[in-house]
Amino acid sequence: MTLSDEALDRLADVVELQPTKNSELQDRWELESGSEVHSYLENELGDYYFRDDNSLIRTTAEAAELVDVEPGIELTEDEGPPSRVRVPELHAQIIEVLAEPGERSQSVVSVLHDLRETFDIDPDVESVRSGLQSLRRKDVVEVEYRTVPTFRLAIERDELEVAVAA
Structure with a gap:
C-alpha cells in the first residue's frame, strides 16, 4: 500500500x-x-x-x-512506566509541575494554577484535563480518586526523558 x-x-x-x-x-x-x-x-x-x-x-x-518519527512512548524492560515520552509542549509542562510519586496527588485545577504560576501561561481547564488523561494513557501519570480525580507522576521525574513534539 x-x-x-x-x-x-x-x-x-x-x-x-x-x-x-x-x-x-x-x-x-x-x-x-x-x-x-x-x-x-x-x-x-x-x-x-x-x-x-x-x-x-x-x-x-x-x-x-x-515514518521517521519516534514512537510516543518507550517502555522500560519490566513493562512498568515508560522511560521516555514524546509529547506536546503543554503535556511536558504538566510533567514539570505535577506531584511526584509518593506526594499528594493534584486536582486538574491545582495543576492549572501551577502551570500558570510556573510558566506564565493560561491554558483552559479542558486542555489540562485532556493532557493529564493523555499522560495517564501513556502510563506516565496515575490517577487517584478522591472527591474529584487527582493526578501524580507514576515515575520519578528524573527517571523520565521528555521530548517535546513539534
Whole structure:
C-alpha cells in the first residue's frame, strides 16, 4: 500500500501520539469529528494501525519503520512506566509541575494554577484535563480518586526523558 504525503504525515502523528484517541487526532488534524478520524484511519491507514484492548489507537511495527518519527512512548524492560515520552509542549509542562510519586496527588485545577504560576501561561481547564488523561494513557501519570480525580507522576521525574513534539 503506497501512502500519499498527507497519509505519511498523519501516520507519523499516530506513531508519535500513541496510544491515542480519535479526539487527539481530530485536534491534530483539524477535522470536524471523531467519525472523520475513524474514516481516515480505516480508508488510508488501515494496514498500519490497530486498537488495543482499551480501544486506544496504536501503530504497527511497519508503520514506525515507514515514518521517521519516534514512537510516543518507550517502555522500560519490566513493562512498568515508560522511560521516555514524546509529547506536546503543554503535556511536558504538566510533567514539570505535577506531584511526584509518593506526594499528594493534584486536582486538574491545582495543576492549572501551577502551570500558570510556573510558566506564565493560561491554558483552559479542558486542555489540562485532556493532557493529564493523555499522560495517564501513556502510563506516565496515575490517577487517584478522591472527591474529584487527582493526578501524580507514576515515575520519578528524573527517571523520565521528555521530548517535546513539534
